[in-house]
Structures are given as structure tokens and as C-alpha cells.
Amino acid sequence: MAFISSGYNPEKPMQDRITDIGPQHFSKFLPPVIAKNKGAWDYHEIVEPGMLMHVGLSGDKVFTIRCGGARLMSITNIRELCDIADKYCGGHLRFTTRNNIEFMVTTLEDAKALKADLTSRKHTGGSFKFPVGGTGAGVTNIVHTQGWVHCHTPATDASGTVKATMDVVFEEFTNMRLPAPVRISMACCLNMCGAVHCSDIAILGIHRKPPIIDHENLDNVCEVPLAVAACPTGAIRPTKIEYQGKQINTVAVKNERCMFCGNCYTMCPAMPLSDRDGDGIALMVGGKISNRITKPTFSKVIVPFIPNEPPRWPTMTKVIKKILDTYAGDAHKYERLGDWANRIGWERFFEKCELEFSHHLIDDFRDPAYYTWRQTTQFKF
Amino acid sequence: MAFISSGYNPEKPMQDRITDIGPQHFSKFLPPVIAKNKGAWDYHEIVEPGMLMHVGLSGDKVFTIRCGGARLMSITNIRELCDIADKYCGGHLRFTTRNNIEFMVTTLEDAKALKADLTSRKHTGGSFKFPVGGTGAGVTNIVHTQGWVHCHTPATDASGTVKATMDVVFEEFTNMRLPAPVRISMACCLNMCGAVHCSDIAILGIHRKPPIIDHENLDNVCEVPLAVAACPTGAIRPTKIEYQGKQINTVAVKNERCMFCGNCYTMCPAMPLSDRDGDGIALMVGGKISNRITKPTFSKVIVPFIPNEPPRWPTMTKVIKKILDTYAGDAHKYERLGDWANRIGWERFFEKCELEFSHHLIDDFRDPAYYTWRQTTQFKF
Amino acid sequence: MAKHKTPLLDQLESGPWPSFVSDIKQEIEHRYANPKGVDFQVPAECPDDLLGLLELSYVDGETHWKHGGIVGVFGYGGGVIGRYCDQPQKFPGVAHFHTVRVAQPSGMFYTTKFLRDLCDLWELRGSGLTNMHGATGDIVLIGTSTPQLEEIFYELTHKMGNDLGGSGSNLRTPACCLGESRCEYACYDSQELCYQLTQQYQDELHRPAFPYKFKFKFDGCSLGCVAAIARSDMSFIGTWRDEIRVDQKIVAAYVGGEFAPNAGAHSGRDWGKFDIQKEVVDLCPSGCMRYEGGKLEINNKECVRCMHCICVMPRALKIGNDRGLSILIGAKAPILDGPQMGSLTIPFIKAEAPYDNLKEFVESVWDWWMEEGKNRERIGETLKRLGFARLLEVTGTTADPRHVQEPRHNPYIFWKEEDVKGGWQREISDYRSKHQR
Amino acid sequence: MAKHKTPLLDQLESGPWPSFVSDIKQEIEHRYANPKGVDFQVPAECPDDLLGLLELSYVDGETHWKHGGIVGVFGYGGGVIGRYCDQPQKFPGVAHFHTVRVAQPSGMFYTTKFLRDLCDLWELRGSGLTNMHGATGDIVLIGTSTPQLEEIFYELTHKMGNDLGGSGSNLRTPACCLGESRCEYACYDSQELCYQLTQQYQDELHRPAFPYKFKFKFDGCSLGCVAAIARSDMSFIGTWRDEIRVDQKIVAAYVGGEFAPNAGAHSGRDWGKFDIQKEVVDLCPSGCMRYEGGKLEINNKECVRCMHCICVMPRALKIGNDRGLSILIGAKAPILDGPQMGSLTIPFIKAEAPYDNLKEFVESVWDWWMEEGKNRERIGETLKRLGFARLLEVTGTTADPRHVQEPRHNPYIFWKEEDVKGGWQREISDYRSKHQR
Ligand code: SRM
Ligand code: SRM
Ligand code: SRM
Ligand code: SRM
Ligand code: SF4
Ligand code: SF4
Ligand code: SF4
Ligand code: SF4
């Protein structure tokens, strides 16, 4: 392989440099029917799962076919998407805020043909390349993060847990038979790169062992005061130890105070947390974002820990399926998962979903914890 | 006046000493019909304002006449109550948890006669001695504290604010025409000796000037570290100053950090807060205690400050009256004041009650403050 | 004739509500008249000077009481609040003006005999002024001098067979609603339990050994007539766990307008015809009721026992038979950490004499708080600081979804080493064997 | 043929959902086949080694990526996340594996031309693997080496006219819902505003000058399709302040069953006949609707614009005409202080080009946060620490009940000296003149 220059001259980095141009203006990318009717749409309809029809005040119609995809996507895959878009959509496509792909056409026939085409495409391993669905009162794509594919702090994998989960709930992706939309999100550590804290169902990687301290290197790779300041519970203090006959500056961790947030590791590479047995999954439910009927709310931790069981995390997916099915069978129309749990009471939620309640689920983080305890005699036996 | 000994011998305090006997057993005090039907009541009815009828499974009936009174009560007044109880009730009476007096008789005729008798008695100044009422969906007696009558930390008077308020809302004491009970409470400083923090309407004395420091005496009358530790906002620090040529230990207060809780004064008499212009009243509303329909909730501050206007606090009583009347006109049957405000939204509450909203009403005390801000786009214009 | 002019206070004599000013004035007159020739042990002008001092506060807009002094009776750490006025020259009658907290009987029923004895005692040895009752529940005798304290205590115990109440870092005087004595809603005998625990914990009540004050309150049911949930470190609130007893015939009578809804509590206004659907079924917080075909159905399993339906139709609906109480912990006023209500700790427990199960629970809570509570830290604050789960642990209570309104929002779980496979001891060298730097 | 055996990952090839493993495998094959004879600037085995390394993580249950390194392009403080693997000998193809964040167009519409160009670039200079899109919204190109960074940036800017996105203590890449481009609910042009603010604040985006990261997100309405309220330090959420436009005829058609409720979103199950009372009127959170005599009435003054009724009958009910947006501040994930959602700061503001009113607001917020924010403190945390009122003050916003869900529970008000008559300077001697010790 020979180095191919883009034209950039490292000797003169400022030569011809273009900076601060931002993204392209979106208007360059809009399909003509979209550009024409922008700001003048009248209504929409979900013709069938994965197929939306938007009708403009002009009378124009646009049919959108939405299909799922693994967010971790190769350029081969993107090129295939482009081929499809070239064939059916005049060279336009879009991605949704939940990593689905949308193709837009102007007739129902094209929409049907496109849908058929998309669902016919499969990977050699047997999975759909472009399953159509993700609309209406169903499960759509899982918003997720990097996991073991790219990040340094994950407590689990992202792509794998997502694939395992979507396989199990796939029927809900292609049907619209739930009481309301169910948004599943995944984040591989407590940094929660995503809206895991406000999702109907959230898969969260968590650590459970305090950082290991790499005393030998700590003082070289991080600043002790920053590491100390990083800890929200004050578990870390500066200390000196003797290492191979030398006094070195390092830190000590009061393990009982650690709640495994990983912020120390973020600030100091010499304090890794990850551990095969310590790491795993916490499940949260009942968050939402829309202001429809009820206000946005946070997700709540309902299973404090499930061990990592790669490649398919069967315990985790079983719990998720059970929750989803119970919700589907019990909730009112338009009722989001958390609104259902609030209505029946969390005591019933645990009972109906056959989940064990443990003290780990009782908030003990700072003053607001109090507001999640129960200050009433209203409860159900 | 000559010292009259009870029999106590100061030389031998332990001689014949009786301790740890607690209160008398309540059974010694129950009227016969009460004792007989205890634990076996069937139902009750409010015959008319201030008159309850309880019916036992035995068929027995007891009629209770409830009357209001100033909680600050002379023995002359108590003896008059005893005279009445002797006359009508076989020498029994009780006090309610809100400082009303209850007389129990077993026939409706006696009850009517008793009620007539009670309402006929007036103080020379014109006020009722024993107004009958305080039942059902009305205003009952105001639970209150000491104020300028006995305490060292009040920011206002208790008995006076209560009298002024009860005079203004008196019609609601003798009628049962509100949507639900309205419980008014009063506390003269932030210590809140009472259930002011969970009342439909609460009158609260507040200070607004940081403590004055009596440097000359501080070190003699209190322990500097305790004074420093008392402050929840960390506004107090130990310091040394030169006073009349001598170095003395004392404290300094960072005034901007003070929120006038008075806890420093509780711990250290050399740090008084009270001030004619600084002190006054905050009004809170919307708290409740019962678990009926909705859960118990805290009162909310809706007027941050009203100056002390003794003897009748006209600005304060005007606001209270306005709130009460607005609530009475607008709420649903069975709807407590706070539930009404929650239903219409606090933006409407301020509008309808013609109250000004100011930044003082936005919580800024510690982390839970966040939970009172608005995390939704649901609001009313 | 009163010594002091009180033009401001005089304005509080008008208006319908009982005037404390008029009342004090009648005491002043009575005191000066002294028809029984009592040899007052505190100055006769005591109420007079109180009114004068209070007038001065009305003029100044400031209190004239000095920061409390430590006074009391031998062997007790509470029951008396010391008080001195800051203008003793002008108001010698209230130069000393301590209050005595007298333990009230559960439910605050009295005989006139008891009250008259108390009045006589307080006429002789105090100001003749009282609070019936203090906010915690005590009979509060306001205004006496230090030398009288032991005398009052002696007469109270010897002649009246009654003790002082609490103050200081003690168990405070427990209080209850009247409960079974005159209320069909009572789910346990709140008076008896209040009495029994008061007797059991006399030592804790009189001798400060706690980090701070501790209050018990006993509500016979969830309506909360003694406000336990708001103002007691440990609240005992009655409930049941079987079924609301329904008499359908009487329900029909309510619907037919035979009985006033809510026992007539709303009779002062015309609210229209009683509408059981709107007024009961639709307001049920758990949505567990139906009214169909003239029959009221309650799905008791889903009922949260809020009592609303029972309140609206007390003749037709009755509390269940399998009764007991819930215990909540931590209520307190805002100082210092902000207000708290009690947090549900024991959803249901039987409450039958001799209450050993309850005493055991109380003591396990205290043991923990006395061990871990900081000075001047209410148990509600300890709970916030150390976590609710800790309380469950020390009281041997199994965690239960009923302990929370909703599970935690954050994943900041304090795992323990024994929870975690392989424990916490790890070597960096092992880690490095799989992960190069 | 792939170098590494991946028996665990292979199990993720089955099942209906698109398999990322299969996809990476097709990239591995494509890369080794290299039909166009690309002179890969990062190793051809890059995706192959990624799969191998990932398999190792599946075996070990631990990540094999080292703590990030600081790499980037000249003059920018963000846009690249440095990444190195901790087994470079075994997996040389991913020894360096940095990601490049590419600013996405508002609404994520693309031409195939743009995407193909990007693919070509990334085939030549990267792993051929991407995230479409990252959680913040960027196009994320995962896996390249340090020397390629400037080259990629150069080609991106020169050939594709596109910039990098954000990372570090910067303004992060703003994101929006598709809004007016294909949604009848949009109350403002979320794409245009997103674009304009992105352009306006290029400097803030590329050059870290903030205490910590700062995110903008733009939802066209309160349904929140880009989740602004949950994950943007400043959320712009569309709304209106006049009336919902109702076409009663179409309402009747919905009631008659002519149109599927909620645009057919629930058509996968038989929910029974559409019941406008139960499904719309009774669910309205403000209770401001009535359906009587075949007419739907909305008391718009009381409407909280939750959009439910509009969602259920999108053909009949339309958003108001006097449109604008609400601004909320402070949303963030739980690290460190617990999760936050945005708190309503500007209930309503017009959103029309050139958006000067909005820019002024943004800058007033930043000025304050840059002045007062601590290092690594999100603005939501600053808000908690210094109080919401402070934000109102620095942005010149009048306090309004809409700022709170309910007023404060505690009376701990920080009065200012100028609020208080007579100020705060007092002399103990004055006090003592009225109050003896
Ligand atoms: C395409 C997309 C916007 C974009 O810019 O990419 C979008 C598009 C639409 N959303 Fe959305 N929403 C999109 C993400 C979201 C999100 C964000 C998220 O999930 O991360 C939310 C907030 C979720 C939450 O509350 O937790 C969201 C909450 C809604 C709701 C409220 C649903 C509810 O019951 O609370 C509606 C109303 C509805 O469904 O009738 C809605 C309605 C719509 C409509 C009907 C708007 C319209 O008139 O076109 C669009 C089709 C809906 C459908 O798919 O059934 N959209 N929508 C996003 C598609 C994501 C996907 O691929 O599945
Ligand atoms: C006498 C007293 C108990 C005592 O031991 O002294 C008492 C007695 C009764 N209460 Fe109470 N309550 C008493 C203080 C309270 C308190 C405590 C307080 O206000 O400090 C509360 C909690 C208030 C709150 O929620 O903020 C209280 C909340 C109730 C309720 C719930 C009302 C609601 O709508 O939320 C009921 C039910 C009802 O009114 O139907 C109730 C019902 C009753 C009943 C009907 C119970 C019965 O069957 O006898 C009694 C007569 C009610 C009436 O007066 O209309 N009682 N009641 C107290 C009288 C106080 C007074 O003098 O006015
Ligand atoms: C007399 C009484 C008020 C009344 O007029 O009824 C009272 C009076 C005082 N209270 Fe109280 N409290 C009284 C019931 C309460 C209650 C209500 C209750 O017990 O149900 C509360 C709220 C509930 C609670 O405990 O939280 C209460 C919360 C306080 C506090 C705040 C404690 C806290 O943790 O938040 C203080 C401050 C302190 O302890 O330093 C306090 C302190 C005081 C002191 C001792 C003043 C002080 O700072 O040292 C007051 C003496 C006044 C005096 O000179 O007579 N008092 N105090 C009440 C006791 C009478 C009785 O025994 O029946
Ligand atoms: C790539 C991405 C996840 C993804 O797979 O999509 C990501 C990846 C990382 N995030 Fe994130 N965050 C990403 C979106 C988010 C989001 C979602 C959002 O922006 O809407 C959040 C939650 C919202 C928020 O900002 O609070 C998020 C909250 C965090 C946090 C916690 C910040 C906090 O204040 O709570 C951290 C920790 C930190 O900053 O030290 C973090 C830190 C990180 C770091 C840089 C790891 C670290 O500790 O330094 C991750 C680099 C991973 C890698 O190697 O590629 N990331 N991060 C997302 C950015 C892609 C893009 O530009 O489009
Ligand atoms: S959630 Fe944690 S582990 Fe996952 S990508 Fe974000 S920072 Fe990395
Ligand atoms: S993981 Fe979090 S709590 Fe534990 S030591 Fe590190 S920073 Fe502190
Ligand atoms: S509220 Fe304050 S001023 Fe009033 S009695 Fe209690 S401690 Fe004293
Ligand atoms: S009044 Fe409260 S906040 Fe002010 S200095 Fe005293 S203790 Fe601190």
C-alpha cells in the first residue's frame, strides 16, 4: 500500500485549508416531492407496517418505506442501499433518528414493489438485509452505542445485545399490534450514549467491580487530583505507596463507596473496571420522551443485573420478551409502557412480569432518592 | 406570696419520687357511651355544621358538638368548658387534634340545646367563646404555634395571625360549602412546629435578614464549631476579630449564602435574626395529609413575603380569602385545594387567584429542586 | 385592672372567632380579683405582663423572648422549655416564663375532674394560661418560674397520677387520633397502641439518648386525622388486607338519595343529585370499581385503600376485617434538609396486644439510628444519607416494590462484594495479561 | 477468506434481524476481493481483524480497546475519537482504529451521490465500516489510522463540501427531526434552524471553549422524534399558541369509522370500534375537550398541546397557525449527578429566519455557563448548583409559573439585600437596645 495524498500538505497545514463549513445544506438532498411540499403537508397514514403515506396540501403524495438495519453498517451495505434508491427513488434516501432507512416514492405501486424487493434481500447467514417495519404501535429499531466494537468503557457489547433482542421481538417490528410505540434503547456503560434514560425498555451495560489500580503507571498517565475529583461518591483519595522500592504517587479506592460509574476510568486510564464476571446488563423500563398524554419520564431500573451471556444473552432477551408480552396483553390502547406500570402500580408490574424485586432497585443516590420511595399508604397487596 | 410546698423536698429529690408513669390511661376519661361502643361503631353523619352523630352497632347514638377555641386558653376558659361539660355531658369532653373542643351527648335534643348554649356565649369584646362548626367540607380550626407569645425565634405572631385569619374565613367554619375540607396551619418560623408543610393553606413566619453577630458574647454563649456546623448552606465560618483591643473568637457569615433558616440562632443565642422589616409571612398552599383519592403532598410557597402588619395582617388575610374563594368557586366536589391547583395547572392558579409569580417561588434548594421545575412542553398559555 | 395599655391587641377582640386577647383579659381580671384567695406562686400580674409584652412585640414587630435556658426537673432531660423575657424590668411577671409539657391522655378525652385539678394546680403555680394542646399533642402549661417546676411535677405525679411529656433529643410525647373510641374507620386501637408504646418507652421519653428528637404518631386509618405521615419519625397508620364490606341495598339507598353522600359533609351547598359514577367510581385512584346494573363492584385486589368510597357512603361501605397497620418512617419539618413525609417501610403488620412485633421493630430501628445517626440528624435524614435499603437490612425487612413509588432512575447501585462473582480482589497483572497498556 | 475463527459471532448471523456480523463479513470479502483494486490506505484486513477482536471480547467478556488517545485534525478540538486496540500483534489491522465524526445534513436526507462519494473515501482511507448514524447524529466512520485523519478531512472539505462533527468540550453536532420536510406536525422548520445555528456556531463546535460538552436538538413538535428533551443541553421544541384547527366533518368521518384512528398506527390488532370519548376526550391531559352532539369542542385556552388528539385524528385536527417553539435547558445522561431532562425556560418564542432572537438567547446562556460552569459540568448541573432563577436572570427572562411544575416545597428563599427594607447592615447595639441579653 502506497500513501495516497488527498492534496493535503502536512508542511503547510493551512494551505488551501477549508474549515468551519458545517454540513451541507439539507435542501441539496431532498427528493423533489419533499422539497415541493415542504412545510405544506396535510396528513399522513400508515398504509401497512413500514409504509407511510404523506399527503400534501397540494394533493401530492409521498410513500415512505421504512426498513431496519444494523447501525454498524459496511460501505457495501450502504452501496446496496444506494443501488435501491437509484432504482426506485431517483437517487434519494434518508435515515431516521433511530437508524432506520427510509425510501420515498410517489406511487403506491412503486411502494409495494420496493417493499417486496427490500424484504427479498437476505444476508447469506439468513437474516433480512432490509426488513420493512418500525412504524406505528410497534417496536422500532434499537438505538444503541459502541460496545466492544469500539469503546474502552463498555460493560457489554452493543451490536450483539441489540441483534439478539431484535431477533426475539422481531414480530413487533413488522406488526403494529402493541398498545403504543415501544422504544428500546441500549447503552453499554453508565455514560449512556443515547436516550436510554428515557426509554420504554433500556438495556444498559453495568460494571460491578471497583477499578483495579495500575499503581505502576498511574502517576504517568493521569493527574491524581483529576482522578480524585472524578469520583462522585468521594471514594478515591490520593495516596503514596512503595512500589519496587520507590515511593510513588497513586490513589486508593474505598471499595464500599464505589457505585461503579466508571468516571474515574474516563479520567484516568490506569483505573480499568471491566471484568468478565463483574460486568453485565441492567434493564430499565418505563421511560418516554413524547409529551403525548403524559409527560416525558425517566426509565427505571427493574432488573439490577444479568450476567453477560454472549453471543445471544438469552436470560436478558427472555426478560425483555416477557415484559413486552405482558404489557401487550394488559395495557390500554395508547398507553405507553411506563404509563401502564404507573397505572397498575409497580408492585403489580413486578408480579405480572414475574420479576424479582430486590433492594438494589430502591434508589439510594443522593437526596432525590427520597422522591422515589413511597410516601403514602396507597399500595396494593 | 409565700412559697407553698407540694411536698417535694429539694434536699432529697428522690424521696417519694414518682417518675415514668406516662399519661393516665385514656379509658379513665371516656364518656360511658363511648366506652361501651368503642371499636364497634357503625357509621356517622354530620347532622348539621358542628354536630356529628355516631351510631354504634349496638344502636347507641352519640352526638358530638364541636366548637372552636383559641388554643391559647386560660384556666378561666377551661373551667367554663368544664361547667358546660358537667351540665350537659356528665363531666366529659375532649379536644381534637386541631384544638377544637368536643362535647358528647346521647340525644339530639341535648345536642341542640348544647349547641344553642355554646353559641350564645360571647367574650366582652364581642367574639364567640365557643363557635360551633369545623366539620365536613369547611375550614376548621387553625393549627398553630407560639409566635410572640412564647418563642424566641418567631418571625411573626401566631395567635394574632390566626385570629385575624379565622375572623375572615369564619363563614367557612360554620358552613360546609367548600369542595372539600380546607386545613389551614400556621407556624411562626422555619422550624415549622406543626403540619404547615402539608396543609391546604399555610401561614409561615419567615426572616429575611442574616443573623446579627453579637461578637462580644458569642464565644461565651456558644461553641463556635457548633454554630458553624449548624448552617445548612455553609454560610458561617469561624473567625477572629479584634474587639476592644482583645482578640476574640467569633464567626463570620457570608450573607449572600444565607437563606434565613435560623438554625444558627437555634444553636447560638448570639446570632439573632429577627427584624421588624426583615420578618414577615410566606404563604404556602396545596399540601394535604389524607391518602384519600390522591397521595399526601407538600405545601408549596405561593407568596414569598408579606410584611408583618399587626394586629390584623390585612394583606395576608386578603390573599387567603381570595385563594379560598377562588378555590370554592372553581374546584370539583371532593377536590382538595392542591389537587385543584394541579388539575388546572399552577399557571392558572396564579392567574385565577390574582397572585404574582416571582423567581422566589422557583425551588433552588439542593438537588430535588430540579423535580419541581417543568420538564415537559405541556403548559397553558 | 390591667397594668398595660394594649391598643393593638385590643383590636383583636372584635370579630367572631374566639379572641385570645379577651380570654387573657378575663384571666387577668380573675387573677386580680382572686375570688378564692389563691396564694399565687408566680406573680398575679403574670398574664397581665404577658399581654403587655405581647403588645410591645406588636409595636416592635419582634419577639421579646430570650433564647431558651436549660431548666427542668431532676432526672428528666425534657418536659420543660425554659423561657425568659428580654424586658424583665418592665414585665416582671413574665421575667421567667417556662412552659411545662404535660403528657395528654390518648385521644384527648378528659373528665372535668382532671381538667379542674389541672386548672387549680396551674392557677396556684403558673400563669393560668395554657395551650390545649401543643402541636405535638401535649397539654402545654405556659408560664411559670424555675422554683415551681419540681413542685408542679410533684403534684402532677402524686395528686394527678400524670407525667410530663417530652422535649429534647428524646422520644417525644406520642399522639393518636381518637380511633376506635368514636370512629368507625379505625383499623386498630390507635389509643391503646399509643398508650402502650408510651409506657414501654418512658425511659426513652424522659432521658435523652437519641441523636435528635423522635416522634410517634398513630392514625387509625389512612385519612390521617393526627397527621402522622407528615410529622412523625415513625407513623403507624391503620389499614386492612381483605375486602371492603359492601351492603348493596344501602348503596342503592345512597344512589336513590335516601342518605346524604359523605355523611352530609357537603350539605352546605347544592352539589346536585348524588352521582355514584362521577363521585365514587371515577374518582377511585386505582380504578378498581364498577357500578353496573345497580351493583357496586370492587376489585379488592387492586384497591389501594384510599378510603374515598367509604367516606362517601359510610353506611354502605365498611373497612375490611383483617386489620392491621402500615409503618412509615422519617417524616419531619423542613429544617434542615427539606420537608419529608414518612416513607412506607412495613406495608402491613398486625397490631394486637401485647404488640411485641411492633416493639421489636421500633427497637431495631432505634438501635440502628442511635448507632449511625449524627448529632441533630432526624431519622429521615439518616435514611436519606445511608439509603432506604439500609433500614430494611437492619430491621430484617425484605425489599418489596411497595417500598417505592417507582424503582430508581439511576443505575448507581452500590453492589456488595459478596454479590459479585469472583469478588473484588483483582490484580493489575492479571488484567494486563489480557489487556496491554 | 476471513483470518479469524468467530464461532460465537457466527451465531449472530441467524435470526431475522439484519446481522451486523454477516454485514462485516461481506465487507471482509469485498475487501479481500477488492474488485476495483483500491489501494487501501489502512490495512485490507481491518474489518477482518475487527471481527476477530470482537470475537475475543465475546470470549473474554471484556473490551479490548484501550483508553482513547488524543488525535485529531489541525485547528480542531474535536471530530475524531482516538482508539487503539490492546492486542495489536494479533490484530494489526485495528491497531489504530479511530473514528471520524462527519456532520450529517439536517434531517438525514441524502443523495446516493453523496453517500457513494463517502463510501469511496472511506473505502480508500478507512475500515469500510460506519455507523449510520451515531447517537448524537453524526455520520460515524469507524476505524482509521492517525496519518489518514488530515487526508480524510481534506477530501471531505474539498471534494464533498462537508465538515467534521463535534466531540470534546464543544458544541456537539446539532440534530433535528425531519420536521417540515415530511411531517404535518412541524411547528417550525427544525432542519433550517438546526442548520443555521450549526453554521453560526462553527467556532464553538470545533474549538473547545466550554466547561464540557453542549448539545442542541430540534424537535418540530412535542412528540419529540429526535428526543431533544432527553438528550440536549438546549432543546428547541415546536408548539403553537393559538388554536387547534378542527374540521368537524372529518371528525365525524373518524367517528363513523371512515378513517383509521391514529393514521392506522394500531391496525395490527382489533381494538374495536373507534370511541372518540374514550380514546380522545377522556385521555386529554388537560380535560379541555368535549364531544357532544357530534361536535368536538376544544377549550384551547386550557389545552397543553400534548398532540394526542391530533395524532389520533390527523386528517381532522391540525396544529395551530401561530407557531414557534419552547426552549428547555439541561438534559443529559446520568453521569454524574443523575439523569436530567430539559427544564422549560422559554415557554414560547417565534422561530423565523434570521433567528436573531434565538441566537441572542443561546449566547446569553453560554456566556453565563462559560463564566460560572465548573470543569466537566454540564449546564444542567450548573443549573442545579446555582438555581434556575439565576438562568432566568442572566437571560433576562421573567419568572413565570410555566417555569415550574409546582412552586417550591421549602421556604428556603435566598433573598437579596435589595429586596429587604432597611438592608442587611444591622448593629448588635441597636438590637440590644430593644432586646436585653
Ligand atoms: C422518522 C421519525 C423522525 C425522523 O426525523 O427520523 C419519526 C416520524 C414520525 N413520528 Fe415519531 N419519528 C421518529 C422518532 C420518534 C421518537 C424518537 C425516538 O424514539 O428515539 C419519538 C419519541 C419516543 C418516545 O416518546 O419515547 C417519537 C414519537 C412519536 C409519537 C409519540 C408516540 C407516543 O405514543 O408517545 C408520535 C405520534 C404517533 O405515533 O401517532 C410520532 C409520530 C410520527 C409521525 C407520524 C409524524 C408524521 O406525521 O409524519 C412519523 C411517522 C411515525 C411512525 O413511524 O409511525 N412520533 N418518534 C423517527 C423514526 C424513528 C424510527 O426509525 O423508528
Ligand atoms: C376529630 C378528629 C380526630 C381527632 O382525633 O381529634 C377527626 C375526626 C373525623 N375525621 Fe378527620 N378528624 C380530625 C382531623 C383530621 C386531620 C388532621 C388535620 O387536619 O390536622 C385530617 C387530615 C387533613 C389533611 O388531609 O390534610 C383529617 C382528614 C379526614 C378526612 C379526609 C378528608 C379529605 O378529603 O382528604 C376524612 C374523611 C371525610 O371527611 O369524609 C376525615 C373524617 C373524619 C371523621 C368523619 C371520622 C369519623 O368517622 O368519625 C371524623 C369527623 C370529621 C369531621 O369533623 O367532619 N378526616 N381529619 C380531628 C378533628 C380536627 C378538627 O378539630 O377539625
Ligand atoms: C410548643 C410547640 C409549638 C406549639 O406552639 O405547639 C413547639 C415549640 C418549639 N419547637 Fe417545635 N414545637 C412543637 C411541635 C413541633 C412539631 C409538630 C409535631 O410535633 O407534630 C414540629 C414539626 C414536626 C417535626 O418534628 O419535624 C416541630 C418542629 C420543630 C423543629 C424542627 C425540627 C426538624 O427536625 O425539622 C425545631 C427546631 C429544633 O429542634 O431545633 C423545633 C423547636 C422548637 C422550640 C423548642 C424552639 C427551639 O428552637 O428550641 C420551640 C419552643 C417554643 C416555646 O418557647 O414554647 N420544633 N415542633 C410544639 C410542642 C408542643 C407539644 O409538646 O405538644
Ligand atoms: C459514538 C457515540 C455512541 C454511539 O455509538 O453512537 C458516543 C461515544 C462515546 N461517548 Fe457518548 N457517544 C455518543 C453520544 C452520546 C449521547 C447521545 C446524544 O448525544 O444524543 C449521550 C447522552 C446525552 C448526553 O450528552 O448526556 C452521551 C453521553 C456520554 C457521556 C456522559 C455525559 C454526561 O454528562 O452524562 C460520556 C462521558 C464523558 O463525556 O466523559 C460520553 C463519552 C463517550 C466516549 C467519548 C467515551 C469516553 O468516555 O471518552 C465514547 C467514545 C466511544 C468510541 O470509542 O467511539 N458520552 N454520548 C455517540 C456519538 C456519535 C455521534 O457523534 O453521533
Ligand atoms: S455508552 Fe459507554 S461504553 Fe458505550 S459507547 Fe458510550 S461511553 Fe462507550
Ligand atoms: S467507578 Fe465511580 S464510584 Fe467507583 S471509584 Fe470510580 S469514580 Fe468512584
Ligand atoms: S415555629 Fe419556630 S418560632 Fe414558632 S414555636 Fe416553633 S420554633 Fe418557635
Ligand atoms: S440563618 Fe440559616 S442559612 Fe443563614 S447563616 Fe444562619 S444557619 Fe446559615
Ligand code: SF4
Ligand atoms: S384517622 Fe381514621 S380512624 Fe382515626 S379518627 Fe381519623 S378517620 Fe377515624
Ligand code: SF4
Ligand atoms: S378505597 Fe379507594 S382505592 Fe379502594 S375501592 Fe375505594 S375509592 Fe377505590
Ligand code: SF4
Ligand atoms: S417531532 Fe413532531 S414535527 Fe418532528 S418529525 Fe416528529 S412529529 Fe414531526
Ligand code: SF4
Ligand atoms: S393537544 Fe392534548 S391537551 Fe390539547 S386538546 Fe388535544 S389532547 Fe387535549
